[in-house]
Amino acid sequence: MPVYEYKGLTTEGRDISGIIDADSPKTARVKLRQSGIYPTDVVEGAGEAAYGFGAERSDPAGPAGSWWSRFQVSERAGMMEVALMTRHLATLTAAKLPLMEALSALMDQLEKGELKRIVAGVRERVKEGSSLAGALAQYPAVFSEIYINMVRAGEASGAMEGMLLRLADYLEYQVKLRNQVRSAMAYPIFMVLFGGLILFSLVTFIVPKITLIFEELHQVLPLPTRILISVSHFLNAYWWALLAMVFLGGFVLQQYIKTPSGRDRYDRLVLRLPVVGRLTLMVAISRFARTLSTLLTSGVPLLSALEVVKNVVQNTTLAAAIDRARQNIGEGDSLAEPLKKSGMFPPLVTHMIAVGEKSGDLEPMLVKVSEAYDNEVEAKIGMLTSLLSPILIVGMAVIILFIVMAILLPIFELSQIVR
Numbered sequence: 001m002p003v004y005e006y007k008g009l010t011t012e013g014r015d016i017s018g019i020i021d022a023d024s025p026k027t028a029r030v031k032l033r034q035s036g037i038y039p040t041d042v043v044e045g046a047g048e049a050a051y052g053f054g055a056e057r058s059d060p061a062g063p064a065g066s067w068w069s070r071f072q073v074s075e076r077a078g079m080m081e082v083a084l085m086t087r088h089l090a091t092l093t094a095a096k097l098p099l100m101e102a103l104s105a106l107m108d109q110l111e112k113g114e115l116k117r118i119v120a121g122v123r124e125r126v127k128e129g130s131s132l133a134g135a136l137a138q139y140p141a142v143f144s145e146i147y148i149n150m151v152r153a154g155e156a157s158g159a160m161e162g163m164l165l166r167l168a169d170y171l172e173y174q175v176k177l178r179n180q181v182r183s184a185m186a187y188p189i190f191m192v193l194f195g196g197l198i199l200f201s202l203v204t205f206i207v208p209k210i211t212l213i214f215e216e217l218h219q220v221l222p223l224p225t226r227i228l229i230s231v232s233h234f235l236n237a238y239w240w241a242l243l244a245m246v247f248l249g250g251f252v253l254q255q256y257i258k259t260p261s262g263r264d265r266y267d268r269l270v271l272r273l274p275v276v277g278r279l280t281l282m283v284a285i286s287r288f289a290r291t292l293s294t295l296l297t298s299g300v301p302l303l304s305a306l307e308v309v310k311n312v313v314q315n316t317t318l319a320a321a322i323d324r325a326r327q328n329i330g331e332g333d334s335l336a337e338p339l340k341k342s343g344m345f346p347p348l349v350t351h352m353i354a355v356g357e358k359s360g361d362l363e364p365m366l367v368k369v370s371e372a373y374d375n376e377v378e379a380k381i382g383m384l385t386s387l388l389s390p391i392l393i394v395g396m397a398v399i400i401l402f403i404v405m406a407i408l409l410p411i412f413e414l415s416q417i418v419r
Contacts, residue, residue, distance in 0.1 A: 004019065004020050004022060004028045004042050004043065004044050005043050005044075006019070006020055006028065006039050006043075007041040009037070010037060011036050018107070019107070019116060019117055020032060020120065020124065022124075079171055080172070082115070082142065082147075083168050083171035083172045084168075085106065085110065085115060086164050086167050086168040086171060087165070087168040088106055089106050089164055090160075090161050090162075090167075090168060093160050093161040093164065099126060099132060100127060103119060104123065107119050107120060107123065115142075118139055118142060121135075121139070122136060122138075122139075123135075131155055132151055132155060132160075133148050133149075133152035136148055136151060146294075146295065147167060147171075149295060149298075149300050149305075149308055150163055150167050150300070151163065151167070153295075153300050154298065156299070163298050166297065166298060167298075170290065170294045174287075177286070177287075177374070180378065181283070181381065184381040184382075184384070184385045187389065188385070188388040188389065188392060191389070191396075192392065195396045199399060199400075200235065203231060203403070204232065204236050204239060205236075207228060207229075207232045207403065207407075208232050210407055211225070211232065214410045219413075222406070222410060225409055225410050228402075228403060228406035228407075260316075264316045264317070267315045267318075268317050270315070271315070271317060275384065278380070279377065279380055279381070279384075280315070281344075282373045282376055282377045282380065283377055284314065285345065285373050286369075286370045286373040286374050287312050287313055287314075288313050289349070289366040289369040289370040290366070291308070291309050291312045292306070292309050292366055293362075293363045293364075293367050293370065295309070296363045302329060303329060303330060306322055306323075306325065306326040309322060310322040310323050310326070317344065318344055321338075321342035321344045321345070322339075324342065325338035325342070334354070334357055335357060336350045336354035336357060337350075348369075348372075349369055352368065352369050353366070353369070
């Protein structure tokens with residue numbers, strides 16, 4: 001159902017503008033007149049298709065979840081925006097405002113943009129009799145399964161404001177963790193790209209002009225010089241082919257990872273990498289523990305919570321282990337034992353979960369697991385960042401030293417011949 005931006009006049013003659021959800025411009029005008037607003041301008045806004053309206057939640061790569069629509073959502077309605085919106089809504093509901101009034105007030109707080117249109121669509125569906133969780137579920141590209149399940153649990157328990165506050169905390173934590181990883185990797189990636197570009201330009205365009213003098217002398221050149229000349233000629237002649245191979249290889253790898261078997265092999269390979277694998281596992285376990293604790297605290301049953309959590313770890317190998325644990329729990333087993341048997345979760349994690357199950361404090365114990373791994377991830381990222389910078393600098397220095405030596409060696413030999 002499209003969303004329309006309107007301008008009009010109230011019965012008192014005041015100018016008013018806003019957003020309304022309707023099947024057509026004509027229907028939008030009728031709904032506005034029924035609300036006591038006389039529209040002067042009705043313009044269609046961004047459609048719901050861009051946010052996954054009616055799309056299957058399990059198929060994010062469908063028409064409503066294409067890479068371009070996901071890019072638009074991440075840019076226009078990012079996780080931090082959703083977290084701030086959730087915190088505002090929690091404040092409004094804590095003030096005992098009815099849901100419709102809270103959503104209307106929330107729309108007034110939001111700046112013009114896609115998220116405001118989405119809230120308008122949610123408000124219209126709530127007005128038509130839908131639950132808040134049901135209305136939010138129509139936008140799977142913006143509101144995740146965790147978000148929907150927690151809101152549904154809050155509606156069922158009657159503690160919506162507390163649920164929204166926990167949800168806002170959870171989203172802000174996820175943003176913090178993601179930004180932490182991105183900021184740590186930004187400098188090394190920049191150094192690799194910028195340094196690689198400089199070295200490529202040096203070897204491809206500058207070195208050939210210098211080495212041309214040596215080739216015209218028709219004498220036997222030192223091995224480093226011959227290697228440098230060969231590499232320079234190759235890059236100068238086939239740089240476009242190398243560039244095409246890089247892009248083609250990246251595209252083929254991306255398509256292969258999208259297949260179930262390719263994704264499974266890729267995730268297994270990532271977990272086996274020396275340093276990256278350990279870091280990936282720690283981040284996944286932190287997400288698993290934090291999300292499961294949040295859902296259980298919100299009143300979501302354990303089996304339903306595990307069904308949601310297995311998609312949060314973003315690794316098919318760990319997701320399969322969690323799914324097997326969920327099946328075993330359905331047969332009467334505990335949570336810690338199947339996780340331990342999977343071999344994917346460290347002993348510390350399974351031991352703390354077992355203690356939490358026995359003491360009846362599983363949720364606080366999961367928070368402690370998440371905090372422990374958060375601290376370890378932060379320390380590991382700091383260590384990697386401090387090590388990567390000097391390693392990259394030394395690596396570039398070695399390459400530049402090789403180029404300099406390859407150029408200077410023939411000059412030294414020529415000076416000896418002249419003497």
